[in-house]
Amino acid sequence: MDAQGVHIETHPREGAPVFSAGRPDPCTLVLFGATGDLAERKLFPALFELARSGLLPEHFAIVAFSRSKLEDASFREHVKEGLQKFARTQPLDEAAWKRFAETIETASGGYDDPEAFKQLGQKLQDIAKRHQTGGNQLYYMATPASTFPQIIKSLSDADLLKREDQPGKKPWHRLIIEKPFGHDLESAKALNKTLGAALDEKQIFRIDHYLGKETVQNILVFRFANAIFEPLWNRQHIDHVEITAAEAIGVEGRGGFYDETGVIRDMVQNHLLQVLALCAMEPPVSFGAEDIRDEKNKVFRALRPVEGGEVPQHVVVGQYAGYQEEKGVKKGSRTPTYVAMKMNIDSWRWQGVPFYLRAGKNLKKRLTEVSIHFKSVPIGLFSGGGDTCQRLQPNVLTLRIQPHEGIALSFESKIPGEDVNIGGVTMDMDYAESFKKPVPEAYERLLLDCMRGNATLFARQDSVEQAWGYITPILQALETDAGGTIHTYPKGSKGPDAADALPAKNGRRWSTL
Ligand code: BG6
Numbered sequence: 001m002d003a004q005g006v007h008i009e010t011h012p013r014e015g016a017p018v019f020s021a022g023r024p025d026p027c028t029l030v031l032f033g034a035t036g037d038l039a040e041r042k043l044f045p046a047l048f049e050l051a052r053s054g055l056l057p058e059h060f061a062i063v064a065f066s067r068s069k070l071e072d073a074s075f076r077e078h079v080k081e082g083l084q085k086f087a088r089t090q091p092l093d094e095a096a097w098k099r100f101a102e103t104i105e106t107a108s109g110g111y112d113d114p115e116a117f118k119q120l121g122q123k124l125q126d127i128a129k130r131h132q133t134g135g136n137q138l139y140y141m142a143t144p145a146s147t148f149p150q151i152i153k154s155l156s157d158a159d160l161l162k163r164e165d166q167p168g169k170k171p172w173h174r175l176i177i178e179k180p181f182g183h184d185l186e187s188a189k190a191l192n193k194t195l196g197a198a199l200d201e202k203q204i205f206r207i208d209h210y211l212g213k214e215t216v217q218n219i220l221v222f223r224f225a226n227a228i229f230e231p232l233w234n235r236q237h238i239d240h241v242e243i244t245a246a247e248a249i250g251v252e253g254r255g256g257f258y259d260e261t262g263v264i265r266d267m268v269q270n271h272l273l274q275v276l277a278l279c280a281m282e283p284p285v286s287f288g289a290e291d292i293r294d295e296k297n298k299v300f301r302a303l304r305p306v307e308g309g310e311v312p313q314h315v316v317v318g319q320y321a322g323y324q325e326e327k328g329v330k331k332g333s334r335t336p337t338y339v340a341m342k343m344n345i346d347s348w349r350w351q352g353v354p355f356y357l358r359a360g361k362n363l364k365k366r367l368t369e370v371s372i373h374f375k376s377v378p379i380g381l382f383s384g385g386g387d388t389c390q391r392l393q394p395n396v397l398t399l400r401i402q403p404h405e406g407i408a409l410s411f412e413s414k415i416p417g418e419d420v421n422i423g424g425v426t427m428d429m430d431y432a433e434s435f436k437k438p439v440p441e442a443y444e445r446l447l448l449d450c451m452r453g454n455a456t457l458f459a460r461q462d463s464v465e466q467a468w469g470y471i472t473p474i475l476q477a478l479e480t481d482a483g484g485t486i487h488t489y490p491k492g493s494k495g496p497d498a499a500d501a502l503p504a505k506n507g508r509r510w511s512t513l
Pocket of ligand 1: 247266368
């Protein structure tokens with residue numbers, strides 16, 4: 001029984017998986033930005049968990065690169081302290097840590113210092129021999145976006161990053177790029193051009209950690225491995241779709257970065273549009289990376305543009321009270337920390353079905369989910385007479401991405417008794433509970449996929465530009481007077497009340513946060 005009292009029976013299949021993820025190749029991971037927040041909170045914990053579970057390649061090493069001078073022993077200590085706070089399994093497994101620590105080495109120097117990159121090259125050659133990595137190199141750019149072009153240039157000049165025109169050739173060189181991937185359409189195109197000049201698209205892994213979340217990956221399995229949902233997954237049966245990414249935390253010491261970014265660049269252009277594409281795409285020809293990414297790209301191409309004076313009808317932005325007092329935030333900042341949007345997809349399947357998106361910081365609770373709201377029944381058989389009229393609630397299918405990962409379906413049911421009385425019930429599947437397995441962190445999966453050369457869960461050049469193409473005119477309007485007001489909302493609330501107007505115009509409302 002789960003918490004709701006619904007019994008979910010699981011039927012694990014015997015035998016090999018449908019798609020085997022495969023073993024990752026031996027390699028050295030060079031981590032730029034090794035002393036940063038992302039490395040401490042997400043990357044080292046993910047790498048450690050992989051090491052602990054024996055999932056990393058047998059021949060593997062990490063080179064932590066930083067502009068500040070690093071020493072192996074003290075840096076390993078720093079990593080250990082981070083793991084004591086952020087590792088997925090606590091308390092820290094000392095034996096696993098000992099083995100993992102030995103794989104970490106350091107290098108330092110300016111991103112524009114040829115000597116530093118020459119030394120990095122020598123170190124990588126030496127490591128390739130000591131750790132038998134076969135010379136495969138994975139470069140991870142966990143640095144501010146402004147440094148990407150310089151690092152790529154220095155790596156290329158030192159002959160450490162080479163274009164590979166033949167897929168599958170070894171040793172390989174791959175590059176992982178963290179978001180923000182550009183600031184708008186123009187800068188994203190410029191960055192793609194820089195990358196394209198140095199590398200083949202197959203060597204570039206634009207990371208969007210939402211795609212590594214198990215529950216986001218499960219959207220495709222849920223839709224395409226079950227015959228009963230797909231026939232309903234269209235404008236005939238669906239009234240609207242709601243995608244929510246609410247966070248209870250604020251900017252958490254990242255005020256300077258966040259003030260330049262804002263919620264639309266931070267969450268919508270990447271994470272939420274990726275989730276939307278997985279919910280809205282057509283069935284791909286195969287489960288191969290390009291087939292899936294082709295279908296997602298078609299969704300982005302079909303997004304109905306929202307520009308200029310139309311923006312306030314489709315987009316409501318807010319800022320939490322006290323944001324301007326956060327460290328690094330400019331006084332009088334107009335950066336939104338909350339957004340609600342109404343989007344339309346001009347495709348055969350989705351014509352007339354609005355997609356409502358909302359995301360924000362310092363909201364009532366942490367909740368990321370997709371709700372598919374089905375249409376009402378066609379006639380009011382149960383509408384009753386006089387003042388006993390009962391309102392039927394349309395069915396809602398909720399894909400809970402986090403927390404309490406799972407899937408729930410609400411439907412109407414007769415309440416036992418002489419009268420016909422109707423109440424709502426929910427069938428609820430809890431992901432971790434059903435499979436009796438902890439749900440891995442997104443970065444664990446994504447790091448391994450790069451080592452395998454599988455780009456399915458990474459954003460492709462065309463999609464990134466399509467997504468920016470949709471978002472940029474909205475940002476431009478918001479950054480001028482055409483974008484309307486920024487509404488202040490109290491910390492810990494559901495966001496600005498003004499957001500209610502978006503669905504209310506068509507008689508709908510947001511799900512309760
Ligand atoms: C990051 C954003 O990409 O995603 C953060 O930069 C945000 O601002 C985070 O907090 C949310 O990720 P998650 O996995 O906690 O939903």
